[in-house]
Amino acid sequence: PPRCWGVGLSRTGNTSFCAALSVLGYRRVQQDAAFEMLGTLDGGSGNTLVLHFKYLDYMSPGSKFVLMTRTLEGWLASMERSQRLNQWPIVGEHERVARRMAIYETVGYDADVLAAAFRRHHADVRRYFAGRPDALLELDIAGGEGWDRLCPFLGLAPPNARFPALNHGWAK
16 A cells, blocks of 8 residues: 555544554554654654655655544644643653644644644645645544545555544543
8 A cells, every 4th residue: 555644733633543554554654753764664643744744745756645634623622631631741852842843833732822733734734735636635533534535545445443543532
């Protein structure tokens, strides 16, 4: 299958997406891989890919990209819940702080700043892939979309398994 990259923001189904790729037979899949690892992977998702999807498109022609999305309201609620309940603060983790600042322009929860980042990222991905419907799929994992949309996009038969639904407790 073609290399496949999830370019959804945090809290849009990244963990479920990576698990789905593994179910589909992708062997080297990683969430939030270091930049140096990207060339060795068959697929993945997370903030590193959000920052470098254009690079991957250039370096790996024929790759497929999936913009995992959800309603803005649901995403903000999930981001707020994650921020409040996160037991692993990123203080002192300079790489993670740098990625969040580059993507969201905040490390904490600020609804207005995050909403602007959500809109900005979605607009940038859609603009970049405009006119290339074979390269980009928008997938609402939180809204229940799964194999029925992902498999035809990748040219694969749907597996006899439920689509992974991981981290639901954080998503609500």
